[in-house]
Amino acid sequence: MANALKYPHMKIVTPCNGYVGRFAPSPSGHLHFGSLVTALASFLRAKSQDGQWLLRIEDIDPPREVAGASDSIMRCLEAHHLFWDGDVVYQSNRSDLYNYYIQRLSDLGLTYCCTCTRAQLANLQPSKLCHCANQNIRPSNSAIRFRHNHSYQSFYDELLGDVDFSKHDMPAHFTIKRKDGLFAYQLAVVVDDLEQGITEVARGADLLDATLFQLALYQAFDKPAPKFLHFPVVVTQPGKKLSKQNHATEVNSNDVSTNLINALGFLGFSLPKELKQESSQNIVNWAIDEWDLRKVPAITECIDNRIGQADSI
Numbered sequence: 001m002a003n004a005l006k007y008p009h010m011k012i013v014t015p016c017n018g019y020v021g022r023f024a025p026s027p028s029g030h031l032h033f034g035s036l037v038t039a040l041a042s043f044l045r046a047k048s049q050d051g052q053w054l055l056r057i058e059d060i061d062p063p064r065e066v067a068g069a070s071d072s073i074m075r076c077l078e079a080h081h082l083f084w085d086g087d088v089v090y091q092s093n094r095s096d097l098y099n100y101y102i103q104r105l106s107d108l109g110l111t112y113c114c115t116c117t118r119a120q121l122a123n124l125q126p127s128k129l130c131h132c133a134n135q136n137i138r139p140s141n142s143a144i145r146f147r148h149n150h151s152y153q154s155f156y157d158e159l160l161g162d163v164d165f166s167k168h169d170m171p172a173h174f175t176i177k178r179k180d181g182l183f184a185y186q187l188a189v190v191v192d193d194l195e196q197g198i199t200e201v202a203r204g205a206d207l208l209d210a211t212l213f214q215l216a217l218y219q220a221f222d223k224p225a226p227k228f229l230h231f232p233v234v235v236t237q238p239g240k241k242l243s244k245q246n247h248a249t250e251v252n253s254n255d256v257s258t259n260l261i262n263a264l265g266f267l268g269f270s271l272p273k274e275l276k277q278e279s280s281q282n283i284v285n286w287a288i289d290e291w292d293l294r295k296v297p298a299i300t301e302c303i304d305n306r307i308g309q310a311d312s313i
């Protein structure tokens, strides 16, 4: 962490006064229908407001990465006319930046080193602290945990309205750098959203509870949080998100129009019959014009079974 202060400021995109959104896939597999829906929804949300839509590859977990997945995701987005603004940001290039922000939290007394195993932390009541919190543990072979001084229980979502987690026992602290030296999702995503000037985080509702963790980090950094918007996620059965882990098949870029029509249908938009023979580019253009968040179903399916899992060890 000694070199971290070399990076006091590292803006990637100069925030404009307008909308800046993003799509941030992890390269743990190819783009499947569920991720295409999220990409399309966030793209339409940005483009319907003449905003920017940035692409960030969240490749901070090499063991979970699939070779060639980043390129495959980008080619698939391009095939569906979902063109991003600016350069692609790769999280794997930004370790110094993440360390700099961790140092800021440490300087504020908001971190501690933790040597607990995953099992030990899993057995801990969420509202309780592990014994490491009050010990002066050396950083080697330990995780860094964030000691937040304000935990959030609810927030306003642009689609779902007030989202209340007060009935859930949210973890008192959470990991921002893992024992194996990898950065935790919560830390990296907040740093990147801040540095890229994101004005609204529009993503799948499977990340709804992550918002509470992220709000605590914005508060600690003394920065205003972006708006949050969580789209419905495609499920294979109630409570089960369609994902790379349950063998979702790769989107076939040879059938772009059908994919777009199906994704739009999932989001509540029905293409007029006479437009179904139009080019896929025209379908996207139609969708930008027609985009209306009020048509999108406000569904939080597949949330409850993952409360608290937003922490990583």
Ligand SMILES: [Zn+2]
Pocket (backbone or CB within 6 Å): 113, 114, 115, 116, 130, 131, 132, 133
């Ligand atoms: Zn511990």
